[in-house]
Amino acid sequence: MSGRKPRSVANPLESTITTPSERILKECHSLYVDSENGLVKIASSLGVRLLPPRKKIIVMIMGNHSAGKSSFINWYVEEHIQKTGVAIETQGFTFITSGRKRESLTGNATLHLYPHFRPLLEFKGVMDYLTAEISTSKQKKFSLVTFVDTPGLVDGDMIYPFNVNSAITWLGEQSDLIFVFFDPMGQALCKRTLNIVEKLSEKCGDKLMFYLSKADEAGRETDRQRVMMQIVQELCRRPGLNKCGFEMPTIYIPNPQKPSRCVNQIDTVCQTIEKTINQAVQRTLDQLEKDCDLICSTISSKLEQDRVDAAYNKSVRFHSFMCGALGVFLPFLFILSFIVNTFSKEQLEELLGEGPAQTLSVLSGIVIYLWDFIPEDGQVVFVIIFGAFCYLLLCLAKYFSGRRNKILTKKEKRTMADYSDYIQDIVKAKKGKLYEWYLQQCAAEYDL
Numbered sequence: 001m002s003g004r005k006p007r008s009v010a011n012p013l014e015s016t017i018t019t020p021s022e023r024i025l026k027e028c029h030s031l032y033v034d035s036e037n038g039l040v041k042i043a044s045s046l047g048v049r050l051l052p053p054r055k056k057i058i059v060m061i062m063g064n065h066s067a068g069k070s071s072f073i074n075w076y077v078e079e080h081i082q083k084t085g086v087a088i089e090t091q092g093f094t095f096i097t098s099g100r101k102r103e104s105l106t107g108n109a110t111l112h113l114y115p116h117f118r119p120l121l122e123f124k125g126v127m128d129y130l131t132a133e134i135s136t137s138k139q140k141k142f143s144l145v146t147f148v149d150t151p152g153l154v155d156g157d158m159i160y161p162f163n164v165n166s167a168i169t170w171l172g173e174q175s176d177l178i179f180v181f182f183d184p185m186g187q188a189l190c191k192r193t194l195n196i197v198e199k200l201s202e203k204c205g206d207k208l209m210f211y212l213s214k215a216d217e218a219g220r221e222t223d224r225q226r227v228m229m230q231i232v233q234e235l236c237r238r239p240g241l242n243k244c245g246f247e248m249p250t251i252y253i254p255n256p257q258k259p260s261r262c263v264n265q266i267d268t269v270c271q272t273i274e275k276t277i278n279q280a281v282q283r284t285l286d287q288l289e290k291d292c293d294l295i296c297s298t299i300s301s302k303l304e305q306d307r308v309d310a311a312y313n314k315s316v317r318f319h320s321f322m323c324g325a326l327g328v329f330l331p332f333l334f335i336l337s338f339i340v341n342t343f344s345k346e347q348l349e350e351l352l353g354e355g356p357a358q359t360l361s362v363l364s365g366i367v368i369y370l371w372d373f374i375p376e377d378g379q380v381v382f383v384i385i386f387g388a389f390c391y392l393l394l395c396l397a398k399y400f401s402g403r404r405n406k407i408l409t410k411k412e413k414r415t416m417a418d419y420s421d422y423i424q425d426i427v428k429a430k431k432g433k434l435y436e437w438y439l440q441q442c443a444a445e446y447d448l
Helices: 020-033 039-045 069-077 107-113 115-122 164-174 191-207 221-236 266-340 345-352 354-373 376-402 410-442
Strands: 057-063 093-098 103-105 130-135 145-149 177-182 208-212
Touching (some): 069 177, 164 191, 177 266, 191 208, 266 410
Parallel strands (some): 057 145
Antiparallel strands (some): 093 145
């Protein structure tokens, strides 16, 4: 019977318990994508486009080939996921993320998993070199991180099957962190790497982090210092990279069988990732509040606009009614006056009664009196002008009728009011609890 200890699994039972940050990000994400009352659905019904927050941060690792990118990922995950070696092992982009089951995905499935990276399709040839590795590991903060392992960069006649410079630059702009690994074995000054780094520094210089990887292989301390000086000098020659406060910690994968006296600052990489995760949690909570305020303000403005439109429609309806009534009443009165004028007073009273007959006689009398003022040779012209005027009134009535604005139905207004109440009473209250819970993890009770 063998005396070897059993190999520990990557995710023991206790590691399946989610961390506070992971729970907060998932809770916030669910508030956005809920099928019934998700903020994305509510905002869409109001004509506002919202994007759900990511549940993980994106960390892109770039550098020349054999710089230790894949080795670092394997060390962080504590599982052998990526191939490592002196040769160019990583020829495409690989997303390494945490999941329920160990799985490898190809290009199409990878874009289904990361739909916000679909613009990569615009780079011809990338699709065939796009993969994803899903690991069940919960080590360190891996459950909140997605690593992007990039192709090893070399100078010279190396031909890539796609525009590697543009693809890495675009991915870097989408990432939360960009780790640039320089190895001390003669490839640190790769011009292609420096060109991409300089391009990235123009738009996202605050995300860039530089590391001297494989520092334990650089020989003596003086050799390491010489390599670092060469790298710094090359970086300073480029205006976009010549900045104050430049740091380049020395890191290497610790190996108990090969102890080294070189200072290993690999823990600072983990601290940087953890700090970025905390910042992502804070940004997500702050964005949640901003999106809630945006939806509430949109609802308020729509309801206010609806009240303005309703008042406007009331005014338009009045104008339409008046023009239509006059357009019908005036020609009717004009014709009726001549008809009434053919009857005697006694005949009208007998037909209509004394009151209506008297009113009708007065109105027809006014029309006949005005008609007598018009010369006989101008009466035909008057009738034509009068008819045109009445037709214009009817056209104005139709015009005003078509000028009415669309207003909300009672059901729509009730739905908006329900949305506003839900956000104020449920979402904002939950956001407050999540923020309080987050602060409790990093501050003493007496500070709150």
